């Protein structure tokens with residue numbers, strides 16, 4: 252069982268930058284991703300929005316490996332700002348997991 | 354063991370905070386390209402390099418070192434490296450190992466771009482030592498708390514010099530200063546255009562017809578973030594270049610892998626290799642328009658028989 256962080260879920264819900272609610276998991280984004288991601292971004296965003304902190308932490312390497320190239324966004328029917336969402340998660344991890352911002 | 358993310362990002366962030374750049378380079382390395390061009394200091398319209406072409410040789414030297422560490426136990430010492438780098442400018446020593454040829458080539462690219470702009474009638478200034486790195490890499494890595502104060506400093510320097518418009522030479526600086534700065538710097542009012550957008554508007558007449566085939570590798574950031582697809586094609590076609598496009602091009606262009614070079618060099622190399630194969634299907638003379646694409650694709654192209662050059666070289670050949 253993954254720990255649920257209501258704080259993470261609430262943060263993403265109120266964030267102006269994070270928009271993944273419209274995602275309906277069609278999978279178009281993963282079809283052309285040069286990294287060959289099968290889970291990013293749809294599963295990652297879903298887990299993050301549910302506040303599944305441990306699951307998100309387990310994906311840290313993938314979160315930093317995303318090229319922010321926006322190939323996925325080009326074809327997303329729901330206009331999810333995938334790259335910006337990934338960048339937003341990096342910011343949260345930098346602050347809360349890696350203590351990089353002091 | 355993969356490279357450790359936190360200490361590397363920490364070093365980049367510390368460098369920007371303490372020294373104004375992800376990898377501090379000497380003033381000569383940053384501004385030497387403009388020597389002899391007689392660009393006036395400052396002015397309403399300036400060329401803005403954002404140090405990208407100048408930084409690449411140093412970043413390349415550093416990432417070659419890092420790639421050797423990937424999978425090695427030495428990565429455990431990285432947190433120590435971050436601590437030491439705060440006191441001594443360690444990364445500067447790395448930059449001294451930069452390849453001389455790459456520095457010469459990148460300086461030439463900047464000289465060509467400035468000359469193309471002047472030739473097409475732009476009254477062009479340059480900020481020399483007052484020009485600063487845009488902060489693109491720390492922004493991408495989500496280091497917003499370091500990036501935002503830096504962006505404000507960059508804007509203050511522009512205002513101090515009376516700048517109203519900047520002409521950028523690479524996609525990342527273009528995106529930062531056109532789309533991101535207005536969101537984070539209050540009152541930001543600088544007009545930003547890429548040099549190819551300016552040239553395409555001015556539509557200078559080519560002095561020479563090139564009559565050659567050239568495969569274009571579009572930059573993700575120019576094409577998808579900045580909507581800049583047609584301009585490079587127009588400029589090349591007007592110079593008699595037979596433009597060849599890989600299947601994934603324009604808005605569907607495929608990344609060069611460069612953005613993850615600092616943290617995941619092996620993966621970056623793999624992606625560059627895939628892209629080189631796609632480009633080579635169209636021809637062996639390939640043009641890039643971003644210094645990161647150029648260095649990263651070139652590394653993957655070694656021994657594969659193709660030639661990669663910055664697009665400005667062909668433009669200079671035709672229009673200067």
Ligand code: SF4
Pocket residue numbers: 273274275276277278279280281292293323326327328329330331333
């Ligand atoms: S393409 Fe858009 S809507 Fe479809 S799964 Fe990806 S993010 Fe969700």
Ligand code: SF4
Pocket residue numbers: 283284285286288291292316317318319320321322323324333334
């Ligand atoms: S932005 Fe990230 S997730 Fe989207 S296609 Fe590029 S590498 Fe894949």
